[in-house]
Amino acid sequence: MLYGYVRVSSKEQNLARQFKRLQEYGVHKNHIYADKESGRDFDRKQYQELIRKIKKKDCIVLTSWDWLGRNYTEIQEQWRYITHALAVEIVVLDMLLLNTRLISDNLTGKFIADLVLQVLSYVAETERNNIRKRQAEGIAIAKAQGIKFGRCSKLKPIEYNETLYLWSQHQISFSEAARRLQVSRSWLYGQMKKKKRRRIKER
Numbered sequence: 001m002l003y004g005y006v007r008v009s010s011k012e013q014n015l016a017r018q019f020k021r022l023q024e025y026g027v028h029k030n031h032i033y034a035d036k037e038s039g040r041d042f043d044r045k046q047y048q049e050l051i052r053k054i055k056k057k058d059c060i061v062l063t064s065w066d067w068l069g070r071n072y073t074e075i076q077e078q079w080r081y082i083t084h085a086l087a088v089e090i091v092v093l094d095m096l097l098l099n100t101r102l103i104s105d106n107l108t109g110k111f112i113a114d115l116v117l118q119v120l121s122y123v124a125e126t127e128r129n130n131i132r133k134r135q136a137e138g139i140a141i142a143k144a145q146g147i148k149f150g151r152c153s154k155l156k157p158i159e160y161n162e163t164l165y166l167w168s169q170h171q172i173s174f175s176e177a178a179r180r181l182q183v184s185r186s187w188l189y190g191q192m193k194k195k196k197r198r199r200i201k202e203r
Contacts, residue, residue: 004032039069
């Protein structure tokens with residue numbers, strides 16, 4: 001039985017291209033398992049469902065080897081578990097050297113596939129760690145230059161002061177003030193608290 005596995009790192013990314021390639025290879029759409037999660041580990045709902053489903057002599061098809069994940073050690077463990085313990089084949093469409101269907105009876109071929117995977121997964125994890133390091137260094141430099149991080153403050157509507165004056169004179173309710181300004185009650189309440197704190201500091 002042919003099964004497919006596809007993955008992207010975030011919910012905003014599209015899986016359509018991966019689905020199309022797997023179906024062109026012959027995988028039925030109902031046999032494709034998809035996750036929209038990080039590849040940092042294998043604790044993914046659809047991946048685990050696929051592992052429970054496959055049986056000896058089945059085949060898992062991937063469009064690219066790195067959809068397995070980004071963790072060097074865990075990739076090696078999962079590869080060995082699938083191909084040796086479960087006796088399931090793996091086909092990686094973008095990497096012919098990782099097609100165990102072609103080399104299932106070839107000891108040298110299996111050795112080459114395992115070796116290639118080790119190199120690729122090592123490079124992937126090293127790059128992931130380097131990206132983290134560069135991000136941390138960039139943030140540190142930005143903070144040293146006085147750049148602040150976090151959510152941008154919401155700009156106050158033009159009618160802000162006039163609307164709050166009407167509320168302070170009991171001419172409109174607090175809910176009506178928020179409605180007129182098209183903001184939430186919690187946001188408006190937060191702005192009023194900030195204003196009160198500033199006044200206290202100025203005294």
